[in-house]
Amino acid sequence: MEPFGEYSLGFYSVEFSQDGREIVAGCNKNSIYVYDLEANKPILCIQAHKDDVNTVTYADESCHLMYSGSDDHTCKVWDRRCLTSVTRPAGVLVGHLEGITFIDSRGDGRYFISNGKDQTIKLWDIRKMSSTTTASKAKGQRIPTYSWDYRWMDYPGVGKDHKHPNDHSLMTYRGHRVLRTLIRCYFSPVFTTGQKYIYTGSHDGCVYIFDIVS
Known part of the structure; x- marks a missing residue:
């Protein structure tokens, strides 16, 4: 499938469904695709965002909910x-x-974590989500913006400790560096740790582990 012309469609994130029948993918055309592997064709295309969709995942094994x-x-x-x-x-x-x-889902259809180019990981509860209209309002406060490219520049906002005026996250974790590539983050295994930790890679060559319980 090449709906935008040859070589123009690039996928940044691909994940299998729990039953192995589908894959969900996020692409550089601001869209999310769901592919039926048995039918060998896309069954859903969502014009999801205003910019590249770097990550998409199923919320749980039912595959009804997706995070992007x-x-x-x-x-x-x-x-x-x-x-x-x-x-x-x-x-x-x-x-x-x-x-x-x-984005990594906890697998319970409620919690997930996200890594951002603002050098933070955030923990979310989808019960705190808002409508598109509500989320776009910043209560008259200015959100800082910088002209930079994470692929070859350092983040100019490091250390300034800005906070979004409508921040919906439960917790924010700092210390690692999200540069040069789409750095990932994950919940620790449920059977051995009870998912009490978050771990992430970092541009400085280290692995960072955060305790979400304490």
């Missing part, structure tokens, strides 16, 4: 049972000041 993160700084929740020809997210979660590089 974009260079437009937002995380969105999608309920496939409610999607129509005019696709709108079930909700939006704001708090990152820069683009989102990766």
Whole structure:
């Protein structure tokens, strides 16, 4: 499938469904695709964000809910049972000041974490999500913006400790460096750790582990 012309469609994130029948993918055309592997064709295309979709994942094994993160700084929740020809997210979660590089679901359809180019990991509860209209309002406060490219520049906002005025996240974790590539983050295994930790790579060559319980 080449809906935008040869070589123009690039995918940044691909994940299998729990039953192995589908894959969900995020691309550089601001869109999310769901592919039926048995039918060998796309069954859903969502014009999801205002910029590249760097990461997308299923919320749980049911595959009804999906989470996406974009260079437009937002995380969105999608309920496939409610999607129509005019696709709108079930909700939006704001708090990152820069683009989102990766999302990992806890697998319970409620919590997920995201890595951002603002050099933070955020923990989210989708019960705190807002509508698109509400999320876009900044209560008259200015959100800082910088002209930079994470692929070859250092983040100019490091150490300034800005916070989004409508931050929906439960917790923010700092210390690692999200530069040069789409750095990932994950919950620790449920059977050995009870998912009490978050771990992430970093541009400085280290692995950072955060205790989300304490």
